[in-house]
Amino acid sequence: MTDFKADAAFEAGSAFAADWPLCQVRLQDDARFPWLILLPRVDGAVELNDLSREQRAALMEEMVRAGDLVRGLAEAAGRPIDKLNTAALGNVTRQLHVHVVGRRRDDGLWPDPIWGRPGAVRLSEDDLAALLRAIREA
Numbered sequence: 001m002t003d004f005k006a007d008a009a010f011e012a013g014s015a016f017a018a019d020w021p022l023c024q025v026r027l028q029d030d031a032r033f034p035w036l037i038l039l040p041r042v043d044g045a046v047e048l049n050d051l052s053r054e055q056r057a058a059l060m061e062e063m064v065r066a067g068d069l070v071r072g073l074a075e076a077a078g079r080p081i082d083k084l085n086t087a088a089l090g091n092v093t094r095q096l097h098v099h100v101v102g103r104r105r106d107d108g109l110w111p112d113p114i115w116g117r118p119g120a121v122r123l124s125e126d127d128l129a130a131l132l133r134a135i136r137e138a
Contacts, residue, residue: 004041007095013120015128017135022058023098025066027131031121033114034073034081034102036066036135045096048088059098066100069138073131074102089115 006016006024014026014037022042028035040059042051051059067084074081081102088098103110109117123131 004039004043006039007093009093010037010039010095010097015132017132020062020065022055023062025135027128027135028099028101029120029122029128031123031127032107032109032119034070034077036070036100038062038066038098038100040096042096046090046094047096050096063098063100066098069135070100070102072138073134074104076134079104085114087115092116 004024006026010026013030014028016024017027017036018025019041020038023038023040026037026039028037038059040051040055042055045051048056048059063086067086070084071081082105083103085101085103086098087101088096090096099115101114103114105111108119
């Protein structure tokens with residue numbers, strides 16, 4: 001896992017937050033949603049079945065951890081979420097990844113899916129730095 005590199009699409013739309021035991025954790029650069037992306041650091045992984053049984057179990061634990069973290073970030077911002085969305089799509093970016101996104105009934109896309117929708121609002125430098133710090137300290 002030492003030579004892991006995130007796909008360029010992730011580099012463009014998200015920021016590195018942390019390395020957990022299995023996954024690189026990235027913060028999606030979209031102020032509309034508390035949104036983490038987990039990228040298992042497994043060479044060539046595209047589908048869940050490209051992971052070993054142990055890696056799949058570790059991914060599930062890290063997904064739950066990310067969900068707790070997304071909820072915490074939303075609470076700290078004074079905007080608790082109504083629903084946690086977790087998805088591994090990969091139609092655009094083949095590299096195996098899992099989105100963990102907090103949704104609110106008053107977000108501009110509710111109840112529709114957010115995937116591939118325009119309108120992302122970039123985080124300010126201060127907000128990005130504060131969120132990355134919170135993720136690293138969690």
